[in-house]
Amino acid sequence: MVKISASIVLYNNDVTEIKKLVSNFFEVTTDIEEVKLFLVNNSPDNVDLSKKLLEISKNNKQIFTILPTKNKGFGAGHNLVLDKINSDFHFVLNPDITIHSKNEINVMIDFMENNEKYGLLSPLIKYPDGSIQHLLKKESTLLDMALRFIGGPFFKKRKQYFVNLPDGYSKIHHADNVPGSFMMFRTQIFKEIKGFDEKYFLYMEDSDITKKVNEVSDVVFFPDAVVYHEWQRQNRKSIKGIKQMLKSMYIYFNKWGWKLW
Numbered sequence: 001m002v003k004i005s006a007s008i009v010l011y012n013n014d015v016t017e018i019k020k021l022v023s024n025f026f027e028v029t030t031d032i033e034e035v036k037l038f039l040v041n042n043s044p045d046n047v048d049l050s051k052k053l054l055e056i057s058k059n060n061k062q063i064f065t066i067l068p069t070k071n072k073g074f075g076a077g078h079n080l081v082l083d084k085i086n087s088d089f090h091f092v093l094n095p096d097i098t099i100h101s102k103n104e105i106n107v108m109i110d111f112m113e114n115n116e117k118y119g120l121l122s123p124l125i126k127y128p129d130g131s132i133q134h135l136l137k138k139e140s141t142l143l144d145m146a147l148r149f150i151g152g153p154f155f156k157k158r159k160q161y162f163v164n165l166p167d168g169y170s171k172i173h174h175a176d177n178v179p180g181s182f183m184m185f186r187t188q189i190f191k192e193i194k195g196f197d198e199k200y201f202l203y204m205e206d207s208d209i210t211k212k213v214n215e216v217s218d219v220v221f222f223p224d225a226v227v228y229h230e231w232q233r234q235n236r237k238s239i240k241g242i243k244q245m246l247k248s249m250y251i252y253f254n255k256w257g258w259k260l261w
Contacts, residue, residue, distance in 0.1 A: 075196025
């Protein structure tokens, strides 16, 4: 019997959208024997959202609401489930993820059950219009992060190389740096590495946890399964978002080494 769990960290999200997300998740997991979904309200001052999440979980015994008293960041929010899950596989989901059919979940589970060397799976992630999001990256370096900040037409080949272009999205392969918008962990591995490093409030926590998994297991990019991501992270464009990104980069490179290129 396969058991799965999932966590979604919320921050002032629209309740209608949350209900749509929850409905979608349970629609695509009907073939799974045991399913648990954890909703974490990382906006503790939003009392109305907390009440509505409690109502959602009250009406469904498979849903559990977690209400931290302080927002300690994306990774810390997901870590709140570590002592509450006993599943075979644990999914980390963004609120803006949509899965079109249960086949996507089923093929991921089938692959992981038949390839025990992998502790983390990242599927092919697309925009709602069907175009591929180039979120699968090489290991972060100072040069590559600087080029992402600068933008523009400079160093085009290097930028493509960093996001695994031109052909890194067409086949199953080992991954060095996968996005946090949708992650499928082998629960045993997620617990072994103690989840996300909570020093990151936002940004770079996905790069960090990929490296942590690769130290004890292996990370795989699996394009045979597809999920859709609306990409609602607009905070990066603000001054506050830029400062947070720079802080996270400092934490990351200080921890893993200051690799120039």
